[in-house]
Amino acid sequence: DTAVSQTPKYLVTQMGNDKSIKCEQNLGHDTMYWYKQDSKKFLKIMFSYNNKELIINETVPNRFSPKSPDKAHLNLHINSLELGDSAVYFCASSPPGRGHTGELFFGEGSRLTVL
Amino acid sequence: DQQVKQNSPSLSVQEGRISILNCDYTNSMFDYFLWYKKYPAEGPTFLISISSIKDKNEDGRFTVFLNKSAKHLSLHIVPSQPGDSAVYFCAASETGSARQLTFGSGTQLTVLP
Numbered sequence: 001d002t003a004v005s006q007t008p009k010y011l012v013t014q015m016g017n018d019k020s021i022k023c024e025q026n027l028g029h030d031t032m033y034w035y036k037q038d039s040k041k042f043l044k045i046m047f048s049y050n051n052k053e054l055i056i057n058e059t060v061p062n063r064f065s066p067k068s069p070d071k072a073h074l075n076l077h078i079n080s081l082e083l084g085d086s087a088v089y090f091c092a093s094s095p096p097g098r099g100h101t102g103e104l105f106f107g108e109g110s111r112l113t114v115l
Numbered sequence: 116d117q118q119v120k121q122n123s124p125s126l127s128v129q130e131g132r133i134s135i136l137n138c139d140y141t142n143s144m145f146d147y148f149l150w151y152k153k154y155p156a157e158g159p160t161f162l163i164s165i166s167s168i169k170d171k172n173e174d175g176r177f178t179v180f181l182n183k184s185a186k187h188l189s190l191h192i193v194p195s196q197p198g199d200s201a202v203y204f205c206a207a208s209e210t211g212s213a214r215q216l217t218f219g220s221g222t223q224l225t226v227l228p
Contacts, residue, residue, distance in 0.1 A: 004158070042117070043159070043204065043218040055213055090158055103149065104216065106158030 003027050006091050006107040013081060014115055020077045021092030021110045030096045031055075032074040033104065034066060037088040049074050078112075086114045118142045119207050121219035129227050134192040136222050138205030143188065145207040149216070150179060150190050153202045162203075163190070195226045 004025045013019055025032060033056075034046040048056035051066040063079040088111045092104040095103060120139045128134045136150075146167040151159035164190070165172040167181045172179050178191045192199055205219040 041202075043206075043216075045215055048215070092158070103161050103164065104159075105149075106160070108158050109139045110155065 002090055002104050004107040005102055006089075006110045008110060009108060010111050010113075011089055012113045012115065015081055015082050015083060018077070018079045019081060019112070021089055021091075022075045023024070023074070024073050024104060025091075025093040025105070026072065027093055027095070030071055031070070031091035031094045031107070032068065032095075033072060033092040033094060034074065034076050035106075036060075036089060037109070038104040039087070042092065047074075047076075081112075081114045083114050086112055088112070116141075117220075118145075119205055119217050119219040121203075121205055121218050121222050122161040123222050124220070126196075127225045127227060128195050130197055131194045134147070134190075134195045134199065134224055134226065136190040136192075136205075136224065138219055139186060139187045140188075140207050142207070142209070142217070143186070143207040145217075146210055147208045148179070148188050149182060149206045149208075150177075151204040151206060151218075153204060153221070159204055192224075195224075197226045197228050200224055202227050 012035040021063045026080050031050045033048045037043050046060050051071050056091045065077045067075045088109045090109045091107040140206040144219050149164040150162045152162045163174050163177050165181050170181050181188045202221040202223050204221045206216040208216050
């Protein structure tokens, strides 16, 4: 009954490979996000989708491509992985009507290690 | 350029005592502030928030104080319990930012029994 679920939770791969992380929320929220937690522990937004439409696209390499097939899913595909992509990636969602308050519901995170 | 700063990476307190976690911000456009709590191998969970029109918000053992002139907020937990041991993230947003949160780097709180 996990509200925001991500798969896989752990991913170890070689440089240059392409990988995807999937996210699903069963909360009926209309907005979903991808955040990256780097080695300095900061959580930084990467992308935000509202009802399948991209609304935030921070400065991330275009090797990162989000895909939202419907408002309950937001997947992250990463091409040509680099060592610096190693991080924990968190998916999150937020309910409608929250305005700018930003209360988010996070998944458990996906730890990506690039060797 | 870190707009939200948590300068104490860790804090230890005795069970039953008060825990005070601090957060500073630099962007004067921020008008909503939140605290998230994170256990190992889990995602952050929302704890408490405060709008810039207030200077205090209380929810049970948790109270957040906002000092706009100093661009400083703090989270007070009293009494502290061992189950409160976690990483606490401060976050901020501004109106019209499409719910874009800026997070601090977190403070690891350890409550000793």
